[in-house]
Amino acid sequence: MRNSKTCLRMLASARFLGSLWSMKIPRRAFVGSSLAAIAGGPLIAANSKLGPKVRREADARAKPPLVLSTWPFGKPANDRTLEVFRSGKSGLDAVEQGVRLAEDDLSNSSVGLGGIPAAHGVVQLDACIMSGPGHKAGSVAAVEGFKHPVSIARRVMEETRHVMLVGEGAQRFARERKFEEGPAVTPGQKAAWENWKKAQEAEKAKIPNHDTIALLMLSPSGDIFGACSTSGWGYKIQGRVGDSPIIGGGLYVDNAVGGAGATGIGENVMRYCGSFLVVEFMRQGMSPTEACLATLHRIASMDPKGYDLSINFIALDKRGRFGAAGTGQGFQYSVACDDYSKVLQSPGVTQKPVGPLGGNRL
Numbered sequence: 001m002r003n004s005k006t007c008l009r010m011l012a013s014a015r016f017l018g019s020l021w022s023m024k025i026p027r028r029a030f031v032g033s034s035l036a037a038i039a040g041g042p043l044i045a046a047n048s049k050l051g052p053k054v055r056r057e058a059d060a061r062a063k064p065p066l067v068l069s070t071w072p073f074g075k076p077a078n079d080r081t082l083e084v085f086r087s088g089k090s091g092l093d094a095v096e097q098g099v100r101l102a103e104d105d106l107s108n109s110s111v112g113l114g115g116i117p118a119a120h121g122v123v124q125l126d127a128c129i130m131s132g133p134g135h136k137a138g139s140v141a142a143v144e145g146f147k148h149p150v151s152i153a154r155r156v157m158e159e160t161r162h163v164m165l166v167g168e169g170a171q172r173f174a175r176e177r178k179f180e181e182g183p184a185v186t187p188g189q190k191a192a193w194e195n196w197k198k199a200q201e202a203e204k205a206k207i208p209n210h211d212t213i214a215l216l217m218l219s220p221s222g223d224i225f226g227a228c229s230t231s232g233w234g235y236k237i238q239g240r241v242g243d244s245p246i247i248g249g250g251l252y253v254d255n256a257v258g259g260a261g262a263t264g265i266g267e268n269v270m271r272y273c274g275s276f277l278v279v280e281f282m283r284q285g286m287s288p289t290e291a292c293l294a295t296l297h298r299i300a301s302m303d304p305k306g307y308d309l310s311i312n313f314i315a316l317d318k319r320g321r322f323g324a325a326g327t328g329q330g331f332q333y334s335v336a337c338d339d340y341s342k343v344l345q346s347p348g349v350t351q352k353p354v355g356p357l358g359g360n361r362l
Contacts, residue, residue, distance in 0.1 A: 115231020214261025242266025289323030
């Protein structure tokens, strides 16, 4: 039995060393982390070269209930999440209602029916939701004409054997359950779309930036919940689906470890199962910020564009620690607990600006 345990430990250590090698970690950090792994100790060495600023942010912690979300526009959603939870509702109810608030904000053109239309002139929405207890998930994509895709995703999770519904099937599912409908495109969105088409025909069109809301919650009982919603890439090809509704891409929750969410260009995240990878790094012993940074380095080591990507992560763990990181400077995220509700700045792995606010602007 003892020999079997030794073999398993050596195998785990070998896999970890291969993981570190693929990330191109500096030699000194590599050796320190490797020795810690072989000794059966923590997988992050004290000299892991994350820098003093990152170390301070990596140590951030709050007593649950703790809510974390992407961008400054996530702050009202966080506050709403805590309000619902304090009223006696479940953590799942709370994260759903928090994201619904963002979906209702028509001034935010990256979430909900206020979002930028797809190339065919109609807004298409994606969303997902996860419950740590039972490891349950629901998702919808390319939904047109409904106000709250996150709530539709929850019903998929609770009322079907499936995880994801898309397009007309998701809309039929929502219509049969009498979900609130809304305009697939507003006059303002239509005018912006027509201007975009003219610019495209003149070969002068600029692809707008885009964002999403990913929201995570740690309850006092230690349960973790998450939800994510977006209108996706502005003027995207009809039917395009990004990372936001993909379990393990734009959102992932593991009730034994923690949760993570992503924002940025979804194609950069979903090819690498980004949020899942963040949670797995936390499982190895990394703090949330360390796990976000490690995931960015891993992706950059594999992607032909290296660090020239638009990716940002948020994460929290079972211990109440939280953090975030992005490929560039300027990614802000929101955090709320019983003691405060505020917007924080995350570390970036390059000097390229991300932009301070998030959210498309028509």
